[in-house]
Amino acid sequence: MTSRIIIAVDGYSSTGKSTFAKAIAKEMGYVYIDTGAMYRAVTLLAMRSGCVLDDGSMDEERLRRLLSGHPSADVSFRTSGSGGASETWLDGENVEKQIRTIEISRVVSHVAALPFVRQYVDKKLREIGLRKGVVMDGRDIGTAVFPDAELKIFMTARPQVRAMRRYEEMTARGHHVSYEEILGNLSERDYIDTHRETAPLRQADDAVLLDNSDMTVEDQIMWFRDLLKTRHLCGY
16 A cells, blocks of 8 residues: 655745645645635634734734633534535535635734744644645645655746636625735735745755746646656655
8 A cells, every 4th residue: 555645835825736636635645724815814814803903913822822722723624525625614614715804914924924923734744644644735745844855846836827717716606805905915915925034935955846827737747746746756
C-alpha cells in the first residue's frame, strides 16, 4: 500500500490555490484543508467580537484572550461530502459564506500577520496533519506549518489575472465590487503577506513553482500528474 503524504500548496492570494488543492485532493482521495478559511474565520470572530475598531486598528489583547480558550473561538472543518470537500465552522455555525466577503478580505491579512493568531492556527493545522493524506493550501504551509511535507507546491500568477479571477468569483456570488478595488486589495495583501514579521510568504527552497496565469484547471491537473510521476510519489 502506498504511503499517504502531506501536500503543501502555498502562494499568492487569488492564484486559485483552493481550486487546485481541492482538485488534487479529489485526485488523490485525500482530505482538503483550506487554511486561508481558518484565518478568515478568526477574522470573522474578531469583527463580531469588536476586536476590529472603527478606525481600522485592532484590539489585539481582546483577540488574544478570545483565542486562548473562549468557546466562541472554536474554528474547525467538517467534511460535507466525498472527494475532499470540507466547510468551515465557527462555534458550531457554518460560516463558509460569511468568510468570503470583501469585508473579510480587507482585514484578514492584518489579522493573519499577528504572531499569536498564526500560532493558534498552526497548532490546529498540525493536529489535523498528523493523520497524513491531506492537501493544505495557504501562505506558509511548506515553510512554517509543515516544513517536512513530502510535496510542496508554490503558486503564482500575474496580478491582473488574479484580480480578474477574484472579481468574477465575487460578482458570481452577488457581491458588488469593482475590478480596481479588488486589484488594490490584492496589492495590499501581497505586501502584508510578504513583509509580515512572522512566517512571511515565500517559496520554500524545495517547493515546485506553478505559474498558472495561462492555465486551465485541467492543465494544472495534468501538470500535477506529471509532477507525481517525476517525483515517483503515491504510485505514479
